[in-house]
Amino acid sequence: xxxxxxxxxxxxxxxxxxxxxxxxxxxxxxxxxxxxxxxxxxxxxxxxxxxxxxxxxxxxxxxxxxxxxxxxxxxxxxxxxxxxxxxxxxxxxxxxxxxxxxxxxxxxxxxxxxxxx
Amino acid sequence: xxxxxxxxxxxxxxxxxxxxxxxxxxxxxxxxxxxxxxxxxxxxxxxxxxxxxxxxxxxxxxxxxxxxxxxxxxxxxxxxxxxxxxxxxxxxxxxxxxxxxxxxxxxxxxxxxxxxxxxxxxxxxxxxxxxxxxxxxxxxxxxxxxxxxxxxxxxxxxxxxxxxxxxxxxxxxxxxxxxxxxxxxxxxxxxxxxx
Numbered sequence: 001x002x003x004x005x006x007x008x009x010x011x012x013x014x015x016x017x018x019x020x021x022x023x024x025x026x027x028x029x030x031x032x033x034x035x036x037x038x039x040x041x042x043x044x045x046x047x048x049x050x051x052x053x054x055x056x057x058x059x060x061x062x063x064x065x066x067x068x069x070x071x072x073x074x075x076x077x078x079x080x081x082x083x084x085x086x087x088x089x090x091x092x093x094x095x096x097x098x099x100x101x102x103x104x105x106x107x108x109x110x111x112x113x114x115x116x117x
Numbered sequence: 118x119x120x121x122x123x124x125x126x127x128x129x130x131x132x133x134x135x136x137x138x139x140x141x142x143x144x145x146x147x148x149x150x151x152x153x154x155x156x157x158x159x160x161x162x163x164x165x166x167x168x169x170x171x172x173x174x175x176x177x178x179x180x181x182x183x184x185x186x187x188x189x190x191x192x193x194x195x196x197x198x199x200x201x202x203x204x205x206x207x208x209x210x211x212x213x214x215x216x217x218x219x220x221x222x223x224x225x226x227x228x229x230x231x232x233x234x235x236x237x238x239x240x241x242x243x244x245x246x247x248x249x250x251x252x253x254x255x256x257x258x259x260x261x262x263x264x265x266x267x268x269x270x271x272x273x274x275x276x277x278x279x280x281x282x283x284x285x286x287x288x289x290x291x292x293x294x295x296x297x298x299x300x301x302x303x304x305x306x307x308x309x310x311x312x
Contacts, residue, residue, distance in 0.1 A: 014296055014299050014300050015296060017299070018248075018292075018295065018296060018299055019264070021241070021244065021245060021248075022245065022260075022264035022265050023264075023265075024241055025153070025241060025242065025245040025265055026153065026265045026266075026267075028237075028238040028239075028241040028242050029149075029152050029153045029156070029238075029242060030152070030158075030238075031145065031148060031149035031152060032148050032149075032152055032158055032161050032162065033145075033148075034144050034145065034148060034162065034165075035162060038144065038162060038165075038166070039137070039140065039141075041166060042140065042166045042169055042170065045166060045170050046170060046173050049170065049174070
């Protein structure tokens with residue numbers, strides 16, 4: 001019981017000491033005076049970040065524009081039907097091209113075999 | 118509020134002179150807060166400039182000028198947190214660094230006996246830095262804002278956009294961790310004192 005009470009007392013004591021320490025810390029820390037270049041340096045940083053943001057935004061815009069243009073170009077290209085001069089336009093034309101009328105197996109004489117009957 | 122709402126509205130519309138006035142009005146307060154949050158004086162100005170830089174580019178997102186100050190604190194907290202995360206300062210401040218002398222200093226502080234000289238202030242800063250090594254960067258900033266900067270829970274609620282109860286729990290846990298570290302440092306000091 002006594003130990004418990006002593007522990008509680010010690011804890012309260014530490015709590016008070018800590019609070020006092022924190023209060024004293026506030027006055028123990030010197031407040032630095034702003035240097036003569038504080039404002040010029042700040043504005044230089046602002047301008048530098050503005051320039052960076054502006055260039056980045058411009059670059060991003062250029063990329064977006066290029067991507068949109070490329071997409072439109074590809075869309076148009078894909079939508080146009082392409083005529084291949086080497087490929088025939090229809091099956092009949094292809095057949096005619098592959099077996100012209102003057103080939104021998106079509107225009108040659110037909111032989112009738114009487115044994116077929 | 119250190120500036121009027123009209124000035125903030127003008128800055129929101131892109132008025133550079135108005136923004137300049139806001140920076141001039143707040144820079145000392147922001148420098149002080151950052152100095153206490155990051156405890157590395159050579160970088161305080163850089164972090165403060167980062168805060169104002171973020172302010173410049175996010176001012177148009179501010180809904181009403183009434184919430185300007187919590188907004189500024191939020192930007193300050195975020196910039197300090199990013200800095201601390203980069204620096205991993207916690208590794209430099211371990212509890213083992215808390216010397217007997219520093220614990221005695223805390224005792225003296227509580228009794229108001231310590232002298233207000235530069236040597237003492239330096240030791241004071243080191244003690245608090247060492248103690249805050251027991252918590253994460255995020256909790257360190259939260260504790261600092263509450264205990265050192267003196268922000269109320271209502272103000273912290275606006276800064277963190279978290280409800281008060283959640284903040285209370287988080288603060289309590291962080292404080293307990295620091296207290297535990299403080300207690301174990303005091304125990305280490307105890308037997309030496311006795312002997």
